[in-house]
Amino acid sequence: MMSDLLLSPEHRYAKIIEKTRNEDGSELSILNLGPTHPATHGIFQNILLMDGERILDAEPTVGYIHRAFEKIAENRPFYQINVLTDRMNYCSSPINNMAWWMTVEKLLNIEVPKRAQYLRVIVMELARITDHLICNSILGVDTGAYTGFLYVFQFREKVYEIYEEICGARLTTNMGRIGGFEREWSDEAFKKLNTFLEEFPVAWKEFENLFERNRIFIDRTVNVGPITAEKAMQYGLTGPNLRAAGIDYDVRKAAPYSSYEDFEFDVPVGKSGDTYDRFCVRNAEVWESLSIIKQVLAKLPEGPIHADVPDYYLPPKEDVYTNMESLIYHFKIVMGEVPVPVDEIYHAVEGGNGELGFYLITDGSRTPYRLKFRRPCYIYYQAYTDMIKGGMLSDAIVILSSLNVIAGELDA
Amino acid sequence: MVAPPEGVVGEGFFATKLNDVVGLARANSLWPLPFATSCCGIEFMATMASHYDLARFGSERVSFSPRQADMLMVMGTISKKMAPILRQVYEQMSEPRWVIAVGACASSGGVFDTYSVLQGIDKVIPVDVYVPGCPPRPEQIVDGVMQLQELVKNESVRRRSSPEYKELLASYNL
Amino acid sequence: MALETAHIQEKLSQAFGNNVLNFEMKRDIFTLEATPSTIHEVIRFLKEQEDLNFHFLTDLAGIHFPDNDETHQFAVTYQLHNWIENVRIRVKTYLPDPAEVDTITDLFLCANWMEREAWDFFGINFKGHPQLKRILNMDEMVSHPMRKEFPMEDSGRTDKDDRFFGRTPVNNG
Numbered sequence: 001m002m003s004d005l006l007l008s009p010e011h012r013y014a015k016i017i018e019k020t021r022n023e024d025g026s027e028l029s030i031l032n033l034g035p036t037h038p039a040t041h042g043i044f045q046n047i048l049l050m051d052g053e054r055i056l057d058a059e060p061t062v063g064y065i066h067r068a069f070e071k072i073a074e075n076r077p078f079y080q081i082n083v084l085t086d087r088m089n090y091c092s093s094p095i096n097n098m099a100w101w102m103t104v105e106k107l108l109n110i111e112v113p114k115r116a117q118y119l120r121v122i123v124m125e126l127a128r129i130t131d132h133l134i135c136n137s138i139l140g141v142d143t144g145a146y147t148g149f150l151y152v153f154q155f156r157e158k159v160y161e162i163y164e165e166i167c168g169a170r171l172t173t174n175m176g177r178i179g180g181f182e183r184e185w186s187d188e189a190f191k192k193l194n195t196f197l198e199e200f201p202v203a204w205k206e207f208e209n210l211f212e213r214n215r216i217f218i219d220r221t222v223n224v225g226p227i228t229a230e231k232a233m234q235y236g237l238t239g240p241n242l243r244a245a246g247i248d249y250d251v252r253k254a255a256p257y258s259s260y261e262d263f264e265f266d267v268p269v270g271k272s273g274d275t276y277d278r279f280c281v282r283n284a285e286v287w288e289s290l291s292i293i294k295q296v297l298a299k300l301p302e303g304p305i306h307a308d309v310p311d312y313y314l315p316p317k318e319d320v321y322t323n324m325e326s327l328i329y330h331f332k333i334v335m336g337e338v339p340v341p342v343d344e345i346y347h348a349v350e351g352g353n354g355e356l357g358f359y360l361i362t363d364g365s366r367t368p369y370r371l372k373f374r375r376p377c378y379i380y381y382q383a384y385t386d387m388i389k390g391g392m393l394s395d396a397i398v399i400l401s402s403l404n405v406i407a408g409e410l411d412a
Numbered sequence: 413m414v415a416p417p418e419g420v421v422g423e424g425f426f427a428t429k430l431n432d433v434v435g436l437a438r439a440n441s442l443w444p445l446p447f448a449t450s451c452c453g454i455e456f457m458a459t460m461a462s463h464y465d466l467a468r469f470g471s472e473r474v475s476f477s478p479r480q481a482d483m484l485m486v487m488g489t490i491s492k493k494m495a496p497i498l499r500q501v502y503e504q505m506s507e508p509r510w511v512i513a514v515g516a517c518a519s520s521g522g523v524f525d526t527y528s529v530l531q532g533i534d535k536v537i538p539v540d541v542y543v544p545g546c547p548p549r550p551e552q553i554v555d556g557v558m559q560l561q562e563l564v565k566n567e568s569v570r571r572r573s574s575p576e577y578k579e580l581l582a583s584y585n586l
Numbered sequence: 587m588a589l590e591t592a593h594i595q596e597k598l599s600q601a602f603g604n605n606v607l608n609f610e611m612k613r614d615i616f617t618l619e620a621t622p623s624t625i626h627e628v629i630r631f632l633k634e635q636e637d638l639n640f641h642f643l644t645d646l647a648g649i650h651f652p653d654n655d656e657t658h659q660f661a662v663t664y665q666l667h668n669w670i671e672n673v674r675i676r677v678k679t680y681l682p683d684p685a686e687v688d689t690i691t692d693l694f695l696c697a698n699w700m701e702r703e704a705w706d707f708f709g710i711n712f713k714g715h716p717q718l719k720r721i722l723n724m725d726e727m728v729s730h731p732m733r734k735e736f737p738m739e740d741s742g743r744t745d746k747d748d749r750f751f752g753r754t755p756v757n758n759g
Binding site: 528529 | 722723724731736737738739740741
Binding site for chain 1: 463490528549
């Protein structure tokens with residue numbers, strides 16, 4: 001076991017290096033980019049075949065943080081799987097959480113009250129904002145502008161403070177329950193949300209101004225790593241990367257969930273699918289998200305925060321101590337011994353970086369029989385090799401950050 | 413500000429132990445090498461950014477080269493596929509070097525008790541400070557760094573050539 | 587005109603006869619089964635027929651059914667999506683052990699890694715795949731971890747005392 005573990009890395013690369021050497025003679029060089037390269041923001045390895053500064057070929061290796069999510073999911077009761085979804089796309093965990101709850105609710109045919117649905121839209125859009133904010137500001141760092149990153153990162157902290165008011169956690173939120181939320185949002189949460197809605201647009205406008213007409217930024221990103229719409233579809237791109245290539249496919253519009261049909265928003269699209277377009281699409285989506293949150297707040301109805309499903313929703317703690325029935329429910333839910341139907345469902349949401357889907361097969365037992373995560377970046381990262389071929393080495397870094405590939409999600 | 417070490421103060425001189433001076437200097441200029449693989453790495457970004465500002469503790473310069481780093485911060489899950497690389501990075505660091513395991517995954521494998529995940533980085537490299545949490549808050553990461561500073565301050569300059577230390581490394585085949 | 591499931595069923599039955607079977611509406615997705623020998627052609631048909639036009643491969647999943655009979659040990663599930671009509675479809679094929687099926691990488695570029703993942707996890711051999719090797723797990727690994735008989739937990743762990751986890755031999759499970 002231990003000797004397996006400590007095999008020298010060269011051993012594994014040897015085959016790839018040999019292969020790339022065969023293709024051409026003496027002039028070409030081989031560069032190992034990653035897996036812990038500081039500029040790759042995650043654990044990706046690419047062995048590049050280079051002609052000077054130009055990339056001729058690339059051999060990607062993934063799986064460096066493979067954590068066997070799908071195997072764990074087959075061994076855990078439904079409510080514990082939410083913890084795993086947090087750790088997939090950790091830049092926008094609430095979207096993953098809500099997506100998983102919606103999958104389970106779809107399985108159990110639970111109707112979630114309007115208020116809970118609307119509040120879910122708020123957290124999902126906040127998560128989308130933080131996701132795009134991290135991606136775009138890191139793209140700024142990679143093109144040489146550290147300022148933008150430091151400036152907008154404060155606002156990510158503000159969003160985290162809102163999460164803390166809602167669920168108590170910052171990054172891996174484990175937010176929500178089957179049928180709604182675990183508790184009513186505090187006044188403080190709404191207060192912080194309103195402050196955020198006032199302050200953030202000012203900063204985001206400034207951030208945009210800093211980049212969108214910036215000579216250096218435009219030189220580094222326009223026409224870098226373009227992808228055509230046909231190619232994008234072939235490679236399974238979804239989310240902002242697909243929309244940058246000019247296709248307006250958005251799960252929120254195509255198959256509205258959690259009452260997205262109640263709100264008006266545009267789906268921004270780009271033209272050439274290059275790095276600059278991806279940046280602009282994300283920027284525009286942040287504005288749309290802000291607009292959605294404002295609409296939700298204006299329309300937010302009063303009412304219960306969760307569906308009345310005692311079989312799946314934990315009873316209040318005081319009832320558990322005083323009421324026999326609640327105690328039984330509590331015990332059954334915590335032990336995961338709740339009835340589920342035998343079924344096969346697929347539920348998709350618009351995640352931070354694409355269509356996040358859960359393909360769930362149940363056999364009536366306490367755990368899923370099979371749970372397949374459709375992880376958007378695992379699928380579209382395949383296009384990366386194609387995009388960097390023929391480009392410069394420094395462009396490869398910029399393209400990678402503009403794709404918003406999250407290692408935790410990619411390797412599952 | 414940092415308090416001076418114990419010593420004898422006189423007119424125009426200050427006498428103290430070399431150990432203390434070296435420890436003081438090392439503790440307040442720890443260059444971190446972020447080995448960020450997953451979620452904890454995002455919290456490390458928050459720690460480095462303006463809100464929490466790890467630079468206050470002498471870690472202004474994030475060293476991405478192992479050769480110039482003092483403090484290896486392992487943040488996130490280390491899978492068995494990744495373990496040899498982590499070891500290689502550790503081997504490339506020059507003495508004195510310290511390791512912080514940030515987060516449950518790096519410390520013990522965390523919730524990922526699976527076939528593919530290394531159950532704690534102390535299986536392959538020695539660790540000085542463990543920071544619990546999944547992920548730890550930036551305050552906790554800062555606290556972990558401060559704990560390490562205490563260790564560094566009180567470390568003897570001869571520790572790295574002591575037989576105990578060599579034995580420790582030998583137990584990891586380093 | 588919206589794409590009706592009856593229309594899809596009729597067209598497929600006409601073209602493939604008994605090789606496509608078990609049409610049913612599983613919740614919101616129309617599901618059908620195809621025999622392993624025709625699955626490649628069925629997907630090509632779904633993709634290239636102009637009035638069907640399922641041009642996007644959403645997902646490809648392998649599944650292990652150790653309790654099924656010998657010809658149904660593994661399943662590969664393809665989910666296709668027609669964005670214009672906004673219709674999804676799911677095509678399944680059941681395979682015996684050892685599992686072998688034609689690759690669809692010639693139809694969808696993104697199927698490449700999805701098939702590699704299915705090979706890595708289940709040992710399903712995709713014939714004609716350009717580079718069928720492990721993707722997420724280590725190359726040195728010999729077993730296929732998502733098969734049901736493979737244990738989830740790390741076998742090398744020594745710090746866990748089974749007695750404290752309710753897993754003594756008497757109380758197993």
